Amino acid sequence: MSEKTSKTTRGAAKLALAAVFMFSFGYLLVPLYDVFCDLTGLRFTDEEAVALTPQELQEDSSRLVTIQFDVSMNQGMSWQVKPEMREMKVHPGRVYTTFYSARNKTVDEMVGQAVPSVAPIAANKYLVKTECFCFDNQTIAAGETVNMPLSFMLNPRLPPNVNLVTLSYTFFDITKNVSTANQLDSALAYK
Amino acid sequence: MFAIKRLNAWLGLAFISVVSGSALAAGQPINMTPGVTDISAEVYDMHMIAFWLCVVIAIIVFGVMFYSIFAHRKSRGVTPATFHESTTIEAIWTIIPFVVLIALSIPATKTLIDMYDTSDYDMTVKITGYQWLWHYEYVEDGVDFHSKLHTPNSQINNDEEKGENYLLEVDNELVLPVGKKVRFLITSNDVIHAWWVPDLAVKKDAVPGFINEAWARANEPGIYRGQCAELCGRHHGFMPVVVRVVPEAEYKQWVVENAKPESATEYAAISE
Amino acid sequence: MSTVAAGDHHDHPESPYSIKRWLFTTNHKDIGTLYLWFAFIMFLIGGVMALVIRTELFQPGLQFVDPQFFNSMTTMHAIMMIFGVVMPAFTGLANWLIPMMIGAPDMALPRMNNWSFWILPFAFAMMLSTLFMDGGGPAGGWTLYPPLTLQTGDALPFVILSMHFMGLSSIMGAINVVATVLNMRAPGMTLMKMPLFVWTWLITAYLLIAVMPVLAGGITMLLTDKYFGTSFFNAAGGGDPVMFQHIFWFFGHPEVYILILPSFGVVSSIIPTFARKPLFGYASMVYATGAIAFLSFIVWAHHMFTVGMPLAGELFFMFATMLIAVPTGVKIFNWIATMWRGAMTFETPMLFALGFIVMFSIGGFSGLMLALAPVDFQYHDTYFVVAHFHYVLVPGSIFAIIAAVYYWLPKWCGNMYSEGLGKTHFWLSTIFVNLTFFPMHFVGLAGMPRRIPDYALQFSDYNMMATIGAFGFGLSQLLFLVLVIKAIRSGNKATSQVWEDAEGLEWTLPSPAPYHSFSTPPAIK
Ligand code: HEM
Ligand SMILES: [Cu+2]
Ligand SMILES: [Cu+2]
Numbered sequence: 001m002s003e004k005t006s007k008t009t010r011g012a013a014k015l016a017l018a019a020v021f022m023f024s025f026g027y028l029l030v031p032l033y034d035v036f037c038d039l040t041g042l043r044f045t046d047e048e049a050v051a052l053t054p055q056e057l058q059e060d061s062s063r064l065v066t067i068q069f070d071v072s073m074n075q076g077m078s079w080q081v082k083p084e085m086r087e088m089k090v091h092p093g094r095v096y097t098t099f100y101s102a103r104n105k106t107v108d109e110m111v112g113q114a115v116p117s118v119a120p121i122a123a124n125k126y127l128v129k130t131e132c133f134c135f136d137n138q139t140i141a142a143g144e145t146v147n148m149p150l151s152f153m154l155n156p157r158l159p160p161n162v163n164l165v166t167l168s169y170t171f172f173d174i175t176k177n178v179s180t181a182n183q184l185d186s187a188l189a190y191k
Numbered sequence: 192m193f194a195i196k197r198l199n200a201w202l203g204l205a206f207i208s209v210v211s212g213s214a215l216a217a218g219q220p221i222n223m224t225p226g227v228t229d230i231s232a233e234v235y236d237m238h239m240i241a242f243w244l245c246v247v248i249a250i251i252v253f254g255v256m257f258y259s260i261f262a263h264r265k266s267r268g269v270t271p272a273t274f275h276e277s278t279t280i281e282a283i284w285t286i287i288p289f290v291v292l293i294a295l296s297i298p299a300t301k302t303l304i305d306m307y308d309t310s311d312y313d314m315t316v317k318i319t320g321y322q323w324l325w326h327y328e329y330v331e332d333g334v335d336f337h338s339k340l341h342t343p344n345s346q347i348n349n350d351e352e353k354g355e356n357y358l359l360e361v362d363n364e365l366v367l368p369v370g371k372k373v374r375f376l377i378t379s380n381d382v383i384h385a386w387w388v389p390d391l392a393v394k395k396d397a398v399p400g401f402i403n404e405a406w407a408r409a410n411e412p413g414i415y416r417g418q419c420a421e422l423c424g425r426h427h428g429f430m431p432v433v434v435r436v437v438p439e440a441e442y443k444q445w446v447v448e449n450a451k452p453e454s455a456t457e458y459a460a461i462s463e
Numbered sequence: 464m465s466t467v468a469a470g471d472h473h474d475h476p477e478s479p480y481s482i483k484r485w486l487f488t489t490n491h492k493d494i495g496t497l498y499l500w501f502a503f504i505m506f507l508i509g510g511v512m513a514l515v516i517r518t519e520l521f522q523p524g525l526q527f528v529d530p531q532f533f534n535s536m537t538t539m540h541a542i543m544m545i546f547g548v549v550m551p552a553f554t555g556l557a558n559w560l561i562p563m564m565i566g567a568p569d570m571a572l573p574r575m576n577n578w579s580f581w582i583l584p585f586a587f588a589m590m591l592s593t594l595f596m597d598g599g600g601p602a603g604g605w606t607l608y609p610p611l612t613l614q615t616g617d618a619l620p621f622v623i624l625s626m627h628f629m630g631l632s633s634i635m636g637a638i639n640v641v642a643t644v645l646n647m648r649a650p651g652m653t654l655m656k657m658p659l660f661v662w663t664w665l666i667t668a669y670l671l672i673a674v675m676p677v678l679a680g681g682i683t684m685l686l687t688d689k690y691f692g693t694s695f696f697n698a699a700g701g702g703d704p705v706m707f708q709h710i711f712w713f714f715g716h717p718e719v720y721i722l723i724l725p726s727f728g729v730v731s732s733i734i735p736t737f738a739r740k741p742l743f744g745y746a747s748m749v750y751a752t753g754a755i756a757f758l759s760f761i762v763w764a765h766h767m768f769t770v771g772m773p774l775a776g777e778l779f780f781m782f783a784t785m786l787i788a789v790p791t792g793v794k795i796f797n798w799i800a801t802m803w804r805g806a807m808t809f810e811t812p813m814l815f816a817l818g819f820i821v822m823f824s825i826g827g828f829s830g831l832m833l834a835l836a837p838v839d840f841q842y843h844d845t846y847f848v849v850a851h852f853h854y855v856l857v858p859g860s861i862f863a864i865i866a867a868v869y870y871w872l873p874k875w876c877g878n879m880y881s882e883g884l885g886k887t888h889f890w891l892s893t894i895f896v897n898l899t900f901f902p903m904h905f906v907g908l909a910g911m912p913r914r915i916p917d918y919a920l921q922f923s924d925y926n927m928m929a930t931i932g933a934f935g936f937g938l939s940q941l942l943f944l945v946l947v948i949k950a951i952r953s954g955n956k957a958t959s960q961v962w963e964d965a966e967g968l969e970w971t972l973p974s975p976a977p978y979h980s981f982s983t984p985p986a987i988k
Contacts, residue, residue, distance in 0.1 A: 008571045008646045015638040019676045026680020026710060030695060033706045068330065072319060074399055074699070075381040086330065115698045119376060119404035120309055121773045161310050166376060168402040172699030177692065219921050221905035223841055230837075238838050245828035253821060256799045260817070265739070265806040272804040275741040284796045285789060292785045295835065300778060302837040307774045347917060349524040357523060358919050382611040383704060385769060385844060389910045394840045396770045398705060399610060400698025403771035420769075420844040420912045422604045424611055425531045428915030 038125075059093040060156040066090075067154075070168035071100065077173040079104055079112055079140070084147075092156040095130055099147045100169070104140040111178045113137045114148075114169040123165040126155035137174060224389050227411045227436070231392035233302045241295060309406050313371040320377075320384030320397035320419070323426035327365050330376075333450045338363045340429045347429075358428070359416040364435040368442035369412050377403045382424060388417035388434055396421055409436040486581070489573035490978060491558045492875075497580050498555030499868070502548050503944070505587065509543030510937050512536045517899075517933040519916050520926050533916035534602035535594065541605035545722065546629045547587055549856065552864045553725040554579075554636045557664050559875065561640060563969035563976060564658050566649025566985045571642035579635035586628035593618035593625075604914060606711055607682065609696040609704050613689050620690070623682045630675040637671035640664055649968075651987030655749070658967050659742065660728030662749050666756045667724045673760075674714040674721075681710040705770055712763035720759045723855060724752060726823075726863030727794055730816045732967070733870055734798050737813035738805030739964045744797040751790035751797075758787040768839045777836050784834035791827055795820060810962075811885030815866030818858055818893050826854030829904070844914075847907025853900045857936075858893070865892075865943065872947065873961045877975035878954030884946050891939035898932030 067090055069083035081102040090096055104110050114134040118124045129135075133148035140146050154165065225235040263269055315330040324339035341360045345351040354360070367373050377386050379397035387394040391407035409415075417432040437445070478484065488494060515536045519527050528536070558576065562569055570576050594600040598616015601607070615622070644657070644665045657665075684695040685707070694700020696707045727748075735742045742748065764772060764780040772780075798820055807813070829851040833839050842848060865888075873879050902925035907913075911922045918926065957974040968985055969976070 008642050011645060012572055012575075012638050012642045015641055015672055016634075019634050019638075019672050021676075022673055023676035023680050026677040027684075029677070029680075029710050029713065030684075030706065033703070033709060068315070070317065070330070070376065070402070072378055072380070072402075113699045115400045117378075117401040119402050120307070121404070121771065122307075161308065163310050164312065164374075166315075166402065166404075168376065168378070170378065170400045170698065172400070174699050177700070219905075219924050220909035221925075223908045224910070234838050234841055237835060238832065238841070241832045241835060241838065245831065249824065249828065252795065252799065252824065256802065256817075256820065259799065259802045259805075260807060260809075263738075263802065263805050263807055265808045269804075269806045271739040271806040273740065274743070274804075275801075276744050276746070280800070281744055281747050281793070281797075285793055288789050288792045289786075292788065292831075296782060296785055299781065299835045299837055303777060303781075304774065306837055306840075307777075347525050349526065353523060353920060355920070358917060382614070383608060387844075387912070389841060392837075392841060394769050394843060398771065400704070401771070417910070418912050418915075422534065422608075422611065422844075422914045424602075424614065425534070427534070428530065428912070428917050 057093060058156065059091050061091050063092055063156075064089045065092060065154055065158065065162070066164045067152075068164065068166040069098070069100070070166055072168065072170045074170055074172045077112065077171050078106055079110070079171055081169075081171055090154060092126075092154040092158055095151055095153045097131075097149060097151045099149045100133065101145055101147045102138065102140060102171075103145040104142060107142045108175075109139060109141050110173060111137050111139045111175045112171045113174045114171050117168045117170065119166045119168070120162060122159050123162050126158040126162075127165055127167060128153050128155055134169060137178065226390040226392050227409050227413065227415065228391055228407050229410070230302065230306060230407070231390060233298070233305075234392045237298055237302065240298075244291065244295065306405070309374050309404055311372060312374040312406060314368075315374045315376060316365070316367075317376040317378070318386050318397065320379040320381075320386065320423065320430075322381050322424050323419075323430040325365075325386070325430065325432060326380075327363075329446070332446045334446055335451070336363045336449070338365065338433070340431060342429075356416065359418070359431045359433065361431055361433045364414070364433045366435050366437060366442060366445050367409060368439040369409055369436050371439070372406055372408045375405045375407070377405065383421050384419050384423045384430070385421035386417075386432060387420040388415050388432055390415040390417075391434065394420055409434075412436045412438060487577065489569075489577050491562050491570045491573070491576065491980070492976065492978065494570075494576050494580050495555045495558030495560075496875075498551045498558060501580070501583060502552035502555060502864075505543050505547030505551070506940070508591070509540050509548055510940070512540040512543065514933060514937055516540065517930040520918070521930040522927065523918055523920055523923050525917055528916070530916045531599055531602055534604075534914065535600040537914050538601045538604055539590070539594070542590065542601075542626075543587070544856070545605065545718070546626070546633075547583075549722050549860045549864070550629075550633055551583060553664070553667070554633070556660075556725065556729070556864070556867050556871075557636070557640050560871065560969065561643055561661055561664065562647065562980045563874075563972060564661050564967055565644065565647060565652050566968050566981045566987065567643060567647035568979050568982050570639050571647050572639045575635050576639055579632045579639065582628050582632040582635075586625045586632065589621050589625040589628070593621050596621070606715070607685065607707075608711070609685060609688065609707050612685060613696075620686060623686050626682055627679055630679050633671050634675050637668035637675075640668040641672070644668075649981065649984035649987055655746070656987065658728070659731035659745070659748055659752075660725065663724040663728030663731075663752055666752050667721050670717045670721050670724075670756055670759070674717040677710060678714040678718075681707060681714065684710075705767075708767050708770060709764065712766045713760075715766065716763040717756070717759045719852070719855075720755060722860050723823075724755070726819065726860050727752065729863045729867040729870075730798060730819050733812050733816040733866055734801050736870075736962050736965045737810060737816075738802045738807050740801060740805035741966075742797070743800035743803075744793075747793060748797055751793045754790040755787060758783060758790070762787055765834060765836075765839070768836045769843050781834060781836040785831070788827065788831050788834070795824055795827075810869075811880070811882060811889055812866045812870035814886060814889040815862050815869065818889065819862045819866065822854055822858030822862070822893075822896070826851055826856075826859055829854065842907065844912055845907040846903040846911045846913055849913050850900050850903035850907055853903070857900065858896050862892070868947065870962075871969070872950055873957035874969055874972070874974050874976055876951045877957055878950050878952075879957050880946055880950035880954060884942065888939060888942045888946060891942065892936060895932045895935035895939055899929050899936055900932070902926075902928045902932075 067088045069086055071081045079102050081100055083100050084098045116134050118127050129152045131151040223235055223238050225232050317328040317330055319326040324337055326337050328335040338361045341362045342358050346353045377395045377397045379399040384397040385394055386397055393405045393407050395403045395405040413436055415434045419427055419430040519533055596617045600618050601615050601622045603612035644661055687693040688695055694702040696702045696704045731742055762784045765784040833842055869885055906922045906925045911918055959973045960970050
């Protein structure tokens with residue numbers, strides 16, 4: 001009987017462990033989601049620039065693709081942001097540079113974060129940004145206007161039926177988050 | 192006891208009349224719209240195929256079941272059989288549904304591929320969801336405006352009689368040219384919304400921080416009404432979508448009247 | 464805890480009127496009873512919420528409640544019904560039946576059993592109390608999508624904490640079921656001899672252990688996003704609100720099978736008894752259940768077809784979802800083959816089981832339609848989906864639970880219920896459930912979104928119908944309450960066999976079943 005009891009207890013402990021594992025698995029889904037996004041090209045990740053082979057860096061001058069630049073402000077974000085151009089015709093395999101200009105209309109210094117997004121989804125993997133204001137957050141003083149550069153190229157492997165790619169940025173106001181983080185940092189440094 | 196038996200018989204009868212009655216009542220719409228785009232027609236056909244397929248399966252399966260309920264009842268003095276498996280039969284009714292499903296998924300795959308193909312578009316409209324209205328921006332034509340519910344509160348609060356398009360009317364309609372492939376870029380300013388117009392068979396989530404893409408080519412002029420389809424807070428039920436599809440010339444005229452040159456100059460000033 | 468341990472070996476229960484007995488009980492039957500009554504009370508509370516919703520929707524226009532409160536009602540109603548009714552009711556049935564069915568004296572972990580029940584009243588009291596907090600109860604839908612859910616007022620941490628408790632309770636219950644089934648079977652009760660109810664519950668328990676913690680993870684991320692500055696679901700910090708949906712539905716789709724698999728077990732017990740014929744395709748039933756459980760992990764994104772997935776993802780989830788209809792179909796076919804050439808009688812449990820087969824199938828049909836991704840763009844987030852999941856859950860899961868209560872009640876309390884009233888209950892429930900939910904297909908297809916407190920005029924007739932049906936259905940359940948109480952108090956004495964041709968170990972015990980089921984293991988044929 002007691003042998004049976006201990007077997008039961010061991011079994012139950014294993015199951016409890018499985019539950020704990022599944023709880024961590026929930027968190028594991030976060031990096032897994034990035035992998036999923038990479039594989040399917042659903043969302044941007046940071047490594048995208050790395051994987052280019054030399055052939056992919058050959059300019060394909062026979063092909064012209066339209067790039068559309070777009071921008072949105074998230075809730076509470078009061079900057080005025082405009083792309084230098086709304087549209088550009090580009091050859092895959094060549095690096096182009098343009099910029100977005102942003103004006104902080106408020107009377108306070110603000111920090112913004114731009115989040116890039118691409119349509120159609122099929123083009124996501126093939127739009128490579130070599131330099132982007134979205135890599136870092138941007139601080140703009142009260143009333144100032146800043147030009148924020150963007151360099152990008154299209155991977156020549158872009159599916160042939162895609163002749164238009166929209167690159168859209170959404171700006172978020174992260175002034176508060178940054179200042180609390182700074183406070184936290186300095187508090188820790190002080191210690 | 193007898194009374195309860197009789198009551199139960201009546202209830203059985205009532206059940207049948209409720210089922211058939213509810214389908215006949217009212218004369219209000221009970222089915223999906225075939226819509227006004229090629230895609231919406233395909234979607235409608237697929238819906239009807241799937242529906243009739245379900246009806247046929249239901250007739251067969253429930254037919255067998257009700258026959259059995261009728262014929263194989265103890266009160267008829269039958270002795271029960273004892274069989275309890277048959278590999279052949281079980282294999283058959285695993286494989287047949289499988290084949291039927293594959294057949295069903297072929298047209299679905301085709302339509303889905305078409306829905307994802309936004310190439311060769313004629314114009315782009317950017318749609319942004321807000322709590323609780325929509326913002327439309329005609330990317331190439333330089334028009335942009337907000338569009339929100341136009342039904343007066345007095346109707347919603349029952350102080351006044353409700354109009355014909357109660358809750359499905361807006362102050363500024365989305366005007367689109369007929370026969371043009373319009374690409375929609377959909378995003379949100381705050382929480383997730385979903386932009387839905389049944390007649391265009393377009394429903395796409397508006398996710399803050401990301402853009403989604405959809406497209407439609409309306410074949411007929413007309414006014415098409417839809418609603419936000421993703422719970423977005425207190426007034427989720429009150430952010431309709433109204434699309435007015437007009438002949439191309441009329442659209443061009445509308446653009447001329449509504450384009451905002453000042454936004455273009457401001458833009459130019461900044462990019463200098 | 465030592466006082467509780469002492470309770471284990473009482474041979475006779477204390478008086479049913481002693482609070483201490485119920486608070487400290489470790490007896491599987493007592494705990495089963497507690498679970499079932501708890502589920503019934505939650506059913507009434509969740510039902511009142513449903514009636515608030517239906518009352519507001521009786522006519523177009525805002526009549527009775529504020530839209531925010533309306534949203535709170537839809538959210539709470541779903542949480543109550545899923546976590547407070549169907550899941551506890553199944554756990555109650557498992558507690559009562561599994562030891563009896565496998566020839567065991569009790570559950571394997573009786574003290575944990577006590578805990579897993581008594582967590583629930585606190586969890587749900589906390590959940591309900593959020594309705595009175597600043598900013599109202601949760602109103603972002605039971606799916607808790609951010610960023611909307613992060614707009615919840617003071618209620619959010621309490622909602623999340625109470626959901627953690629619900630999850631904890633069901634994980635403990637699941638561990639107990641697995642431990643019991645794997646360790647406590649009487650000699651000779653091999654796995655492939657177990658009644659299907661035990662099988663379906665075993666698989667359900669594994670599903671619970673696998674996915675409840677994932678939900679816990681997801682809602683914890685919500686909490687830290689809101690209060691501790693993380694950015695799991697916030698694009699500004701590199702997160703993505705859509706990721707929550709993936710995490711939620713990775714839990715959510717297996718969850719819907721958690722809500723149905725034990726019903727399959729119940730129906731598989733009832734049909735053979737009243738057809739007087741052994742269950743057709745026992746082995747394929749077991750495999751089909753396994754297949755459904757497995758597939759349920761790879762179909763989650765069919766809830767997210769409109770979220771903007773890559774084409775390949777969309778296609779994959781469409782195919783996988785359609786595939787899941789195959790094992791589900793196999794089950795239906797097996798039940799009908801069981802009836803075929805049987806000698807059927809139609810006592811109340813059989814009526815509910817037959818109602819289950821027909822109406823669950825209707826829900827399955829609409830599920831199949833929903834699986835077609837391009838068509839789901841039209842169905843998604845409309846009343847068509849509402850009709851779908853109510854058909855599988857109300858005349859599905861709930862009918863199966865009611866059928867189970869009628870079927871085993873004589874074994875539990877030793878008295879027969881009133882057959883005539885039981886049949887009335889069946890017919891009333893069936894009429895009203897269809898009157899409530901069938902018209903929802905119509906308005907959904909015609910374009911009515913779900914989760915709205917007011918609607919356009921062309922949806923008014925069918926909404927009125929649904930509201931009338933809902934009140935009828937709700938009132939009919941009071942008949943059930945009366946009937947059960949009457950049977951507990953008096954009624955014809957039940958034999959130990961109860962049903963002429965019922966098979967299974969539970970029918971070898973006297974009615975009412977003794978406080979400890981099988982103190983010595985029974986012999987298995
Ligand atoms: C034949 C098997 C089934 C199939 C193919 C199926 C398919 C689907 C699909 C595609 C959706 C998403 C619809 C949408 O939101 O656009 C859905 C929703 C749902 N299904 Fe099923 N389903 C099946 C069986 C079940 C069962 C057995 C249950 C539970 C007992 C269930 C419960 C639900 C629930 C609760 C929802 C809605 C969740 C929500 O959005 O709140 N389904 N089903
Ligand atoms: Cu909305
Ligand atoms: Cu699902």
